[in-house]
Amino acid sequence: MDLRSKRLNKTLDPLAVRFLDSTDEDEDLLREDLVGTAVHAEALADAGVLTPQELDLLRAAVHQAYEDAQRGQFPLKPALEDVHMNVEAWLTQRLGELGKKIHTGRSRNDQVALDLRLAARRHLMTVAHQLLRLCKALRSVADKAPEAVLPGTTHLQPAQPVAFAHWAGMHVERLVRDLERLRDAYARLNVSPLGAAALAGTSHAIDPARTAERLAFDAAFRNSLDAVSDRDFLIEIAYVHAHGAVHLSQLAEDVILWAAPAYGFLELGDAHATGSSIMPQKRNPDVFEVVRAAAATAIGELTTALAISKGLPAAYNRDLQEQKRVLVHAWRRQRKLLAVLPDAVANLTPRPERMEAAAGQGHTDATELADHLVRRGVAFRDAHGMAADAVKAADDAEKTLSELTDDELAAVLGQHAQGVRDVLGPHAAVAAKTSPGGTALERVAEQHERQAEILEDLAAFFESETMRVAAAETRLLQPTQQSKVKPA
Numbered sequence: 001m002d003l004r005s006k007r008l009n010k011t012l013d014p015l016a017v018r019f020l021d022s023t024d025e026d027e028d029l030l031r032e033d034l035v036g037t038a039v040h041a042e043a044l045a046d047a048g049v050l051t052p053q054e055l056d057l058l059r060a061a062v063h064q065a066y067e068d069a070q071r072g073q074f075p076l077k078p079a080l081e082d083v084h085m086n087v088e089a090w091l092t093q094r095l096g097e098l099g100k101k102i103h104t105g106r107s108r109n110d111q112v113a114l115d116l117r118l119a120a121r122r123h124l125m126t127v128a129h130q131l132l133r134l135c136k137a138l139r140s141v142a143d144k145a146p147e148a149v150l151p152g153t154t155h156l157q158p159a160q161p162v163a164f165a166h167w168a169g170m171h172v173e174r175l176v177r178d179l180e181r182l183r184d185a186y187a188r189l190n191v192s193p194l195g196a197a198a199l200a201g202t203s204h205a206i207d208p209a210r211t212a213e214r215l216a217f218d219a220a221f222r223n224s225l226d227a228v229s230d231r232d233f234l235i236e237i238a239y240v241h242a243h244g245a246v247h248l249s250q251l252a253e254d255v256i257l258w259a260a261p262a263y264g265f266l267e268l269g270d271a272h273a274t275g276s277s278i279m280p281q282k283r284n285p286d287v288f289e290v291v292r293a294a295a296a297t298a299i300g301e302l303t304t305a306l307a308i309s310k311g312l313p314a315a316y317n318r319d320l321q322e323q324k325r326v327l328v329h330a331w332r333r334q335r336k337l338l339a340v341l342p343d344a345v346a347n348l349t350p351r352p353e354r355m356e357a358a359a360g361q362g363h364t365d366a367t368e369l370a371d372h373l374v375r376r377g378v379a380f381r382d383a384h385g386m387a388a389d390a391v392k393a394a395d396d397a398e399k400t401l402s403e404l405t406d407d408e409l410a411a412v413l414g415q416h417a418q419g420v421r422d423v424l425g426p427h428a429a430v431a432a433k434t435s436p437g438g439t440a441l442e443r444v445a446e447q448h449e450r451q452a453e454i455l456e457d458l459a460a461f462f463e464s465e466t467m468r469v470a471a472a473e474t475r476l477l478q479p480t481q482q483s484k485v486k487p488a
């Protein structure tokens with residue numbers, strides 16, 4: 001059945017039908033399309049296009065369709081091109097003449113824009129929830145070894161000791177910014193495009209503001225041309241994902257490195273380590289490796305989304321369907337990744353003894369030694385030189401700085417050797433970093449507390465939006481008076 005083409009003398013070439021079909025990705029928009037159809041029926045009733053009784057019948061049919069969909073009994077027919085034509089055809093089959101009225105004053109152009117915004121809203125809230133879980137997982141791993149210190153590196157060379165919990169806090173900070181970016185994107189996406197129709201608005205007396213309110217959007221569109229062609233919200237989400245995926249790849253890389261026996265700072269959980277088909281001893285970090293690679297895919301998707309929008313003439317163009325295809329698949333993958341990662345992180349076991357042994361190597365307390373000299377009145381540049389001499393002496397004696405004897409220390413530092421032992425060693429070095437935001441354990445505890453407050457605020461925001469949206473959408477999918485009556 002082809003609902004669009006009375007004017008055309010031939011039906012569409014079957015190969016072209018298959019080429020233009022978007023039903024695969026539209027599976028993820030079926031619920032949204034039904035919500036949108038129900039709310040549009042209400043707008044048509046307000047406008048006097050539908051009688052109250054017709055509205056009721058339509059709403060009952062939408063409810064029925066939703067129930068079928070939930071039972072997996074609303075397969076989208078590729079021959080009908082997309083979810084919109086599938087829903088309209090289904091309604092028309094059930095309701096006859098009445099079904100043919102639903103497309104009054106609307107177009108697939110404002111429909112798909114609406115479906116995408118509704119789906120983006122839902123997706124974004126799921127992802128926010130998953131990121132919050134990941135923050136909790138990082139925190140729980142830190143809590144397994146609250147006093148562990150490891151060799152912090154720059155250029156991957158031993159630099160200064162830091163608390164393991166400080167490392168976890170760093171990754172949480174990145175995720176907090178990702179969550180804030182999601183919240184920002186949410187504010188711009190939460191606008192209803194329904195009522196823009198094909199591009200120009202409609203001559204029927206429908207009220208987009210009322211529709212927006214019924215859908216728990218913050219506002220309705222101001223410009224119909226923009227409403228049907230604006231995909232900024234998709235691009236913004238793709239950006240947040242790409243940037244977030246870069247963060248996750250950095251986390252994954254730390255885990256992969258530290259789970260390697262040469263480091264041994266972390267052990268992978270059995271449920272998240274993979275074996276080898278030939279080497280029986282293996283515990284491979286495949287989950288984290290795929291997370292590391294996923295950033296490349298996400299960057300590609302952002303580039304694709306931007307490139308498809310580039311140079312498009314006003315207003316709707318079918319190119320946007322290709323953009324939708326890429327991004328709906330991207331969202332599916334993103335949710336899959338974030339479903340597995342929090343547990344994979346929570347199941348990591350820190351090995352404080354390995355961390356500490358490594359932190360004791362590489363003279364990571366040399367800066368502390370220089371700072372000690374500064375406190376004794378030596379200018380930092382000179383102190384830096386004296387500490388370097390001490391490092392040389394230690395290397396020559398094949399010792400750590402704290403293993404040098406009093407005489408050996410005095411040979412390099414003279415009278416300033418006094419009291420130097422108190423500042424040497426990884427734990428002392430960590431304890432000394434009491435500046436705000438530093439790695440001293442009490443500072444790390446403060447940082448975790450502040451992070452927990454910020455995360456609680458973010459969680460409250462996403463939680464209350466989830467409830468508000470769910471209430472609005474559930475109402476539109478509910479049964480009505482007519483739901484008991486068998487439709488024509």
Ligand code: ARG
Pocket residue numbers: 022081082108109112316318320321324
């Ligand atoms: N399947 C289309 C899409 O996903 C729906 C909009 C089609 N509009 C049109 N004028 N052909 O973008």
